[in-house]
Amino acid sequence: MHTVRFNSAPEAAHVPTGTLLVEAAGQVGIDIQQPCGGQGRCGRCAVIVDSGAVRRRSTLRLSSADIEAGYALACQTVIEGDAAITVPPQEQIERRLTTDLTAREVPIPAGYNPFEAQPIRRLSLTLSPPTMDDQTDDWSRLQTAARQQTGVENLRVSLLLLQKLGHVLREGGWQVEVLLDTDEARLIDVKAGYPADDAPLWGIAIDIGTTTVTVWLVNLLTGEVKAQVAEYNGQIARGEDVISRIIYSGKNNGGAELRRLILNTINTLIETACQRTTISADDILKATIAGNSTMMHLLLGIPAQTIRLTPFVTAVNTVPCLTAQEVGLAIHPEATVDCLPGVASYVGADISAGVLASGLDDTEAITLFIDIGTNGEIVMGNKEWLVTCACSAGPAFEGSGVLHGMRATKGAIEEVWIHTTTHEPTFRVIGNVRPRGICGSGLISLLAEMFLTGVVDKGGNINLSLQNPRVRMGEHGAEYVIAYAKETGHNQDIVITRVDIDNLLRAKAAIYAGFTVLADRVGVPLAAVEQVLVGGAFGKYINVEKAVEIGLLPDMSWDQFHFLGNTSIKGAYLALLDRRARTRIQHIAGRMTYIELSADNSFYEAFTSALFLPHTDLARFPSVKVN
């Protein structure tokens, strides 16, 4: 056993030879972020080995100067003797406060009638007490009374409820409150006495995004959303995209750890929502969950490796109804947990729910639906047909894979303008502070401006002959300086490099190629698309004109684009509220024809053609005019 000391922990870790540095750190409570899921690819878990015997299994992200200075990747370095380690301050995830989401854009369905739409029911029952002439058993007595009010036959009941039934009936003097899920024909709870006349029924809609988790607390009787809370997915430090998470989940106990992390995130959000509204979490009787297929697998502890390995299949797309107890949600233990159905490995329940919320499946118009989140999923169709695909765009638009990229939090440059002759930039920063990096909408804006002003050509090459010192050769090749160190929040130049631009081009090309392939496959020209519905929180912050200018979105007029925000949570909310919406989601998932782009010969060609600004075929972008 070796003794490993960390600068930021009072106690030392004691570990055997071969232990990873991250594990040793974890033992003394130091949580080192691993955005790439511990693959040694992102370099974000670098620590300094002050002294001692370690072995670096990979130095992919370290320069020889770094290694000389003692740097090592915590996810790739094993202990071989006593050691002393310094953990440098890591990028803190600044939490975009969740209160700003409260009570916005909540589309309570017109004419919502819980008695028709809502499977969760509360009954006030007065049972005739047993007598010597009527010795019916308690459970039959309750079932008969419940059937008379609901028509539900063969009600299912857990052993735990049977164990308490007799006491509850007698404690309440045969007046009881019965809570049940009529669609599942399942008793949720039985309580002594009558409920108050105005007692609400609570439910929650949950959207598990790879980056952000959103919870809506809903009054099932009125449709009112009492609280909306959101938070970063606690799994982020174990991988920023689904592939990194899947890799991490395949490691020893990684799956269990990721499950615990997402449950912590969700349960903390539920607690917050309940505290804010003084509602008891035990009164929440149903949860409806949307999320991509990987998030759903990780939540349920189902191994997800097959999602990332050819031929890319999930263990399950349509998860059976579970209880909160089984899933681990901190609401009523017998609450129904309805995980919405997905379509494929990379088109999950978030898209089924999103299509519902967008109304795409119910419109005559040929429509394109895009959800740009950490992945990019596309659906094309109308009420007659639906095709879908997923573009492995990567998380570039979430700031990952870009040198000064960051998430859209305080200090992120969110829009950029470049002077057409001086090539001097101006920008807007989230929170009006000194910038520390650039977020996705800032990158789209920056790339469009650079292209339109000639800082880059249509191939993304930086024009080093410009008369402006912002254009220069840096450590990573050609770069353009957006902000000098003296203007920034961390006293470093903020630049965009040729490598960054390539990453962005690949991301936008993947999405645009997705449009092209879907359109080709169904034999409908992209020009025939009548409207584009953009889902995902990210979509709300995009400047459409600039997204068209770089060729990310098809060249259509402004009024053909509709930004719907988080369609996944909205779909989950509608499914929670209305059994007809729930059925529609099942039909949507069943109707969508999934096209696997990696198996499609035309995809690579479409992708290559889209690697230019805005596209090789300028006829596709008639409105884009280069200065």
Next chain:
Amino acid sequence: MHTVRFNSAPEAAHVPTGTLLVEAAGQVGIDIQQPCGGQGRCGRCAVIVDSGAVRRRSTLRLSSADIEAGYALACQTVIEGDAAITVPPQEQIERRLTTDLTAREVPIPAGYNPFEAQPIRRLSLTLSPPTMDDQTDDWSRLQTAARQQTGVENLRVSLLLLQKLGHVLREGGWQVEVLLDTDEARLIDVKAGYPADDAPLWGIAIDIGTTTVTVWLVNLLTGEVKAQVAEYNGQIARGEDVISRIIYSGKNNGGAELRRLILNTINTLIETACQRTTISADDILKATIAGNSTMMHLLLGIPAQTIRLTPFVTAVNTVPCLTAQEVGLAIHPEATVDCLPGVASYVGADISAGVLASGLDDTEAITLFIDIGTNGEIVMGNKEWLVTCACSAGPAFEGSGVLHGMRATKGAIEEVWIHTTTHEPTFRVIGNVRPRGICGSGLISLLAEMFLTGVVDKGGNINLSLQNPRVRMGEHGAEYVIAYAKETGHNQDIVITRVDIDNLLRAKAAIYAGFTVLADRVGVPLAAVEQVLVGGAFGKYINVEKAVEIGLLPDMSWDQFHFLGNTSIKGAYLALLDRRARTRIQHIAGRMTYIELSADNSFYEAFTSALFLPHTDLARFPSVKVN
């Protein structure tokens, strides 16, 4: 805290004031039997207080001499200071070995066809592996293949199985063994690779008697019973009849303790059966359970108090299907556990199953079915109608409530003959050893002989004027000596007392009055009964002629009586094997009209009339001739 020392434990117990002696004993591992369930009524838990401060809450079963000698009832005595206690040797339950039951009387249904009859199925499936052209999720792929073979739609699956599914499918190269319950539409397990061609499917039938628990291990494909094992119900030391058990279960943690005890008994029997047949308990995929309503409640941890309190209702008669994991059975955790339906508090699933096994519900002949166990349940009817009642006969015929009564184990007198002129007895003892007491069949035989030879009159009074010293006044009043101390196994006289006789008369009168009331209620004279089917292991040992002579059974000819043995386990076995038998039990339970004797005005009259030997109305017993 007080220190309590026991003669038979190395360590002392440390308990606060007010602790019961039984609890203090339990703390140091001494298990004191409480046949009456800790009510202070049986006197069997008497211990000697050698020194120390205790308070006797009840001395009902102790004489003043006993108290002077230091005796105290462990269930009624509380600690008030340090104490030293001697626990006298207690009656050991001798275990009637279970091997003698093996492979007897097993009625494999003629023409048994598991494909029609058996809901548990094993499938060998070869799935087409996923490809880029067929990215169907694992669970849908499996469901589709299973549906093609079974027609079962909407198969249910546990989260645990979903968690392992992907691995199993790939480990087996897409060749898998699928185990499912087609009636419940539920996946039980999925295993990699193909099963052997001759792989059996195992199930168990369980009968939980108040006194004896029986388990049959069954090959579901052939109907063969591979092992039959039986054991005393581990709850016996906590009460010999259901009322004592219910009372005990209502005490602090009593319910949990009784649940643990019965599960221990069942699981030990399963282990024994598996060891004997070299079968793995994990291969047992279904359990079907019969037992009276109290046993079923205690097994499932459902409070049973309402069963003994007016108006005598159960919490549940028809228990939903559960899994072995939920119930606590040590077989495959996802195995289906089917608790058969009961009718009322005192007519349980053992009777529903018994009626099935007896064929009563399918005969033209007016039939009486009696199950004499620790309780006495009666069913009258034929294929057109069924009425039933329960007689609170008490456990006198199991040897309880009779001074020298004992269970039918080694050393029990099981048959008695009395000389008509000398009044000298001869007897037969189980195991051919010196007698230690009298069991139920011995008591029936003894009472009949005493009556026929004039040792007692028709009122049960012992004739003290007989010229035989065996007739004498003893500590408990008039008594008759069956065996003198020098002939017995414990060097004490074995006697029957006036008090014992009264208890036996009440027991037999309760049963006979039950016949009378049922017959009156349906307007059929008892004489119209064409056959009597006697269930219960006890029935097998009864001498019918003598049972008629004391007025326990109606006066019919020998060939009208049929002794069926344990009909409860046979019914459970049939229900385990054949879904049609299972459906029939449900119909039987639904069809039986239950008559509550304690609410029936005519019962008391019938009971009083039956308190004589053989009956007040001798016209009912024309064949009984007194010498």
